[in-house]
Amino acid sequence: QRQMCIRDSTYDRNSDPTTDLSITMATAQARQYMDGLLDNQNPNDSIFSDELEGIFLPASGPQLGNAIVLFSGPCTNNSHLPKSLAREGFRVEAVDTLIGGHAHDLLNETIAEAYITRIRMGAFAFVALGTPCSTYSVLRQPRIRSKSDPAGFDTAPPEFHAELRQHNQLALFTARAIEAAHDAHTPWMLENPADVGTPGTVYFLSLIHI
Numbered sequence: 001q002r003q004m005c006i007r008d009s010t011y012d013r014n015s016d017p018t019t020d021l022s023i024t025m026a027t028a029q030a031r032q033y034m035d036g037l038l039d040n041q042n043p044n045d046s047i048f049s050d051e052l053e054g055i056f057l058p059a060s061g062p063q064l065g066n067a068i069v070l071f072s073g074p075c076t077n078n079s080h081l082p083k084s085l086a087r088e089g090f091r092v093e094a095v096d097t098l099i100g101g102h103a104h105d106l107l108n109e110t111i112a113e114a115y116i117t118r119i120r121m122g123a124f125a126f127v128a129l130g131t132p133c134s135t136y137s138v139l140r141q142p143r144i145r146s147k148s149d150p151a152g153f154d155t156a157p158p159e160f161h162a163e164l165r166q167h168n169q170l171a172l173f174t175a176r177a178i179e180a181a182h183d184a185h186t187p188w189m190l191e192n193p194a195d196v197g198t199p200g201t202v203y204f205l206s207l208i209h210i
Contacts, residue, residue, distance in 0.1 A: 054094035054104070056086035064089040065125030070106070070115070070177060071132060074098040081128060090126060107166060112173050120180035127181045127188040131174045135167040138196055138205065147197065
């Protein structure tokens with residue numbers, strides 16, 4: 001059962017983007033993509049500069065289209081999801097503040113809406129999300145969420161409320177991104193910790209009160 005609805009949005013190609021915060025990388029990419037649609041260009045055409053931070057080009061072989069990995073992490077290890085997807089033939093855009101700084105800040109509504117729009121309009125053949133989960137950990141002390149209080153504000157001490165608000169906002173963005181991918185008939189995946197509160201599963205932790 002869905003808990004979030006995608007907000008309607010409008011696009012005016014003649015509007016001045018500088019009247020908002022700044023013309024961020026994400027906003028510019030969304031605008032370029034929608035301009036292409038309005039000009040009847042192929043939506044599968046590449047719309048990004050390969051010199052942008054976080055772009056992983058496919059290896060030689062079949063080209064599977066564009067993929068995006070939201071909350072990708074810094075991608076500095078020898079093995080990470082964007083590199084693996086590129087190896088399989090995707091052209092991958094890795095999105096994380098550790099890569100793109102402010103231009104990848106999904107707490108910024110302008111930037112977040114630009115990514116949602118591109119997903120909804122079918123810019124990607126695959127969408128992956130690795131939403132930050134530290135505030136959900138059952139091993140975290142003090143615990144700041146529970147199943148009876150998923151938002152956390154009744155459980156967490158006040159000094160953690162600012163962190164909760166940020167992570168809750170990212171969780172809502174994740175729900176919107178998944179719904180946009182679903183509506184665009186785009187395969188998606190979410191990397192998320194297993195539920196440790198279900199008896200009979202290998203993940204069950206009987207000593208922890210969920």
